Amino acid sequence: MKLLNLPILALQIITRQMDPHEVFLLSLLSLRANNRLKSIRFPPNSIWYDCVFANNTLKFALEEMVNDYDDIVFECFGTPRANLKVEPFLMNINGKKIRCRVSVDWYGTPTLWLDESIRDSISMSIHSHIVELFNSSTDFQLRVDLENQHDLPNVPILKNVHFLSVGVEVVMSSHYLYAFFERYTVTNRAIFECRMDGELLEDNVLEIDHLFIDDWADISEDNLINFNGIIGTFVFADIYTENIIEFINSWLDGNNTKLKLMIVMPFNHHLIDDAILPHFETLPFDPRRRPEKIPMPDEMEFCMERAGNVRSRPQRLLDYTGVDIIRKSDGCLATIVLEGGSFAFFVWGQSNEQRGQNVKQDE
Numbered sequence: 611m612k613l614l615n616l617p618i619l620a621l622q623i624i625t626r627q628m629d630p631h632e633v634f635l636l637s638l639l640s641l642r643a644n645n646r647l648k649s650i651r652f653p654p655n656s657i658w659y660d661c662v663f664a665n666n667t668l669k670f671a672l673e674e675m676v677n678d679y680d681d682i683v684f685e686c687f688g689t690p691r692a693n694l695k696v697e698p699f700l701m702n703i704n705g706k707k708i709r710c711r712v713s714v715d716w717y718g719t720p721t722l723w724l725d726e727s728i729r730d731s732i733s734m735s736i737h738s739h740i741v742e743l744f745n746s747s748t749d750f751q752l753r754v755d756l757e758n759q760h761d762l763p764n765v766p767i768l769k770n771v772h773f774l775s776v777g778v779e780v781v782m783s784s785h786y787l788y789a790f791f792e793r794y795t796v797t798n799r800a801i802f803e804c805r806m807d808g809e810l811l812e813d814n815v816l817e818i819d820h821l822f823i824d825d826w827a828d829i830s831e832d833n834l835i836n837f838n839g840i841i842g843t844f845v846f847a848d849i850y851t852e853n854i855i856e857f858i859n860s861w862l863d864g865n866n867t868k869l870k871l872m873i874v875m876p877f878n879h880h881l882i883d884d885a886i887l888p889h890f891e892t893l894p895f896d897p898r899r900r901p902e903k904i905p906m907p908d909e910m911e912f913c914m915e916r917a918g919n920v921r922s923r924p925q926r927l928l929d930y931t932g933v934d935i936i937r938k939s940d941g942c943l944a945t946i947v948l949e950g951g952s953f954a955f956f957v958w959g960q961s962n963e964q965r966g967q968n969v970k971q972d973e
Contacts, residue, residue, distance in 0.1 A: 613636075614642065614643055614646050618649060618650070621646065621650065622650045622651070625647065625650050626650070626652070629680060629718060630672045630680045630681075630682050630744070631680070631681060631682050631683060631718060631719050631720055632718070633647060633743070633744075634682050634683055634720075634740065634743065635683075635712075635720055637739070637743050638699075638701035638702055638703060638739075639702065640702055641702055641705070643702075644702065644739075644743065647743060648742055648743055648745075651745060652744045652745050652746075653674055654674070654747075655672050655673060655674045655744055655745075655746050655747070656672075656673050656746055656747045656749065656751060657670060657671070657672060657673070657682075657737065657740055657741055657744070657746045657747070657751065658670070658671040658672075658673060658679065658751045658752075658753060659733075659737060659750060659751060659752045659753070659763050660752075660753040661752070661753065661754045661755065661758075661759070661760055661761055661762060662753050662754060662755045662774045662775075662776060663776065664758070664776045664777075665686070666686075666687070666758075666760045666761065667684055667685065667686050667721075668684070668685040668686075668733055668760075668761045669681060669682075669683070669684050669685070670682045670683050670685075670736065670737065670740055672740075672744060672746070673751075681717070681719045682719075682740060683719065683720050683721070683722060683736070683740075684715075684719065684720070684721040684722070685721070685722050685724060685732070685733060685736060685761075686721055686722070686723050686724070687723075687724055687725070687726045687729055688723075688726060689723075690711070690713060690721075690723050694713050695713060696711040696712065696713045696723060697711065697712055697713075698710075698711055699711060699712040699722070701722070703735055703736065703739050704735045704738065704739060706735075708724075708728070708732070710722050710723055710724050710725070711723040722736075729761070730764075733761050733763070734763060734764055737750075737763065747769075749768075749769035749770075750763050750765050750767070750768045750769060751768070751769055751770040751771070751772075752768050752770070752771045752772070753771075753772045753774060754771065754772075754773060754774070754790070755773075755774060755775055755776050755804075756773055756775075756782050756786035756787060756790060756804070757775070757776075757777075757780070757782060757786055758776065759786075759789070759790065762793070765794075766793075766794065766795060767794070767795050767796075767797060768794050768795070768796050768797070769796075769797055769798045769799070770796070770798050770799040770800070771794070771796050771799070771800050771801075772800075772801045772803065773800070773801065773802045773803065773804050774803050774804055775804040775805075780804070780805070781805045781806070781807045782804050782805065782806050782807065783807055783808055784806060784807065784808030784809060784810065784811070784812075784828075785808065787806070787812060787815070788811070788812055791812050791814045791815065795814060796814070796818050797818070797819070798818070798819050798820060798909075799818065799819065799820040799821075799822075799909060799912070799913070800815065800818045800820070800821050800822070801822045801824075801913055802822065802823040802824055802825075802826065803824050804824070804825070805824075805825040805826075806823070806825065806826040806828070807827075807828065808828055809828050809830065810826065810828065810829060810830070810833050813836070816833060816836050816837045816838055816839070817838050817839065818839050819839045819840045819841070819868075819909075820839060820840060820841045820909040820910075820913070821837065821839050821841065821842045821843065822841075822843045822913040823843065823844050823845065823847070824845050824846070825845060825846045825877075826844070826846070826847060827846060827847065827848045827877060828848060829844050829847035829848065829849065830848075830849075830853075831849070831852075831853035831856055831857065834849070834853065834854075834856075834857045834860075834872070834874070835856065835857055835860045835865065837866060837869075837872070838866055838868065839866075839868065839869070840868050840869065840870045840871070840907075840909075841870055841871045841872075841907055841909055841910055842869075842871070842872045842873070843871075843872075843873045843910070843913065843924050844873065844874050844875070845873075845875045845877075845924060846875065846876070846877035847874060847875070847876060847877065848876065848877065848878070849874050849876050849881075849953075850876070850879065850881075851881060851882065851885045851886055854874065854881055854886055854953050855886055855889050857872070857955075858886075858889075858890060858935070858946070858955070861937065861944065861955070861957075862890075862935070862937050862938075864937070864939055864940075869955075869957050870907060870956070870957055870959070871904075871907060871910065871954070871955070871956050871957070872953075872954070872955040873924045873927060873952070873953070873954045873955075874952065874953045874954075875924060875951075875952040875953075876951065876952070879951070880950075880951030881948055881951055881952060881953050882948065882951075883948035886946075886948060886953075887933065887946070887948070890935055890946075891935070891936075892933040892934060892935050892946065893933060893934040893935070893936070894933060894934075895931045895932070895933065895934065896934075899934065899943065900934070900943065900945070900958055902931055903928065903929060903930075903931070904927075904928040904932070904945060904947070904954070904956045905928075906925060906928055910924075910925065911925075924952075924954075926950075927947050927949060927950075927952055927953075927954035928947075928954065928956075930947045930949050930954075931947075932945045932946050932947035932948075932954070932956075933945070933946055934946070942957065942958070942959065943957075943958045943959075944956060944957045944958065945958070
């Protein structure tokens, strides 16, 4: 192709105006095409491995920033439906030539129709090819339906995982989750955008740094206390006043020194400040001690952007001033917010004296 003979700067300008799926298809034409395209420096990005499809389709998507991602390719096995237009295609991937068929949807995104015999290996090969092509992060990010765990990546560690359901109003049993975590360790972020049923007994879930659960009524006091991550958000959880009191006492006793933010939004009752705050020595807001509003952590913002079906707005709790509490063992300052029947707990992570000095410097 004449395009590949252009100087690298000209090729880069043209390629960056192309859609990612177009660049991907071009890279499959030959080893030379792939090597030329890999020399282009694409903006920082990451790849999503998306298995949330009822027909066992797999999708790879390129993410450059929050809510800015492009579908690269769909992967299917078996025979396409009779009325679908498909074309024979010889793709060059990881040094191998593989015959398949390709169809294109209304948006121009290709679907590769592959032979069932290579199912166990081809998905990882395609992921590796895309990562190298777009200079992407090698961390695995997965979107999965727990009731239909098909074509999952053959790796032990996932950086981020997003649990969803193909069906509407489907309730997921927690035993599907246990099977998943027997296979994987999730290190950074887990978003549960599906309704869960059953106790959360899987300790690995509570070790994830950033945990966002949209609808799990069986979340318990023990889950809050045993959470060892940085941000925990529990929406529509069956949590009561006494559970929040025990959680705060646990933090005061020195548990979970990593904690930055905890949000709890019960589903069938309200958490009331008059029933909780009298149990603690709280301090009114003082501008010399900390900023008036709780800052939005980056991972919290990401979760709110990604979890489009969330019926509540947990982030609204960060708009309130709240009251402060200090852990006597190390002088660590935290803010308690109780508004609209919900609870937020933000740890500033510095001693009272340090917070005062920083506020003065900001002034």
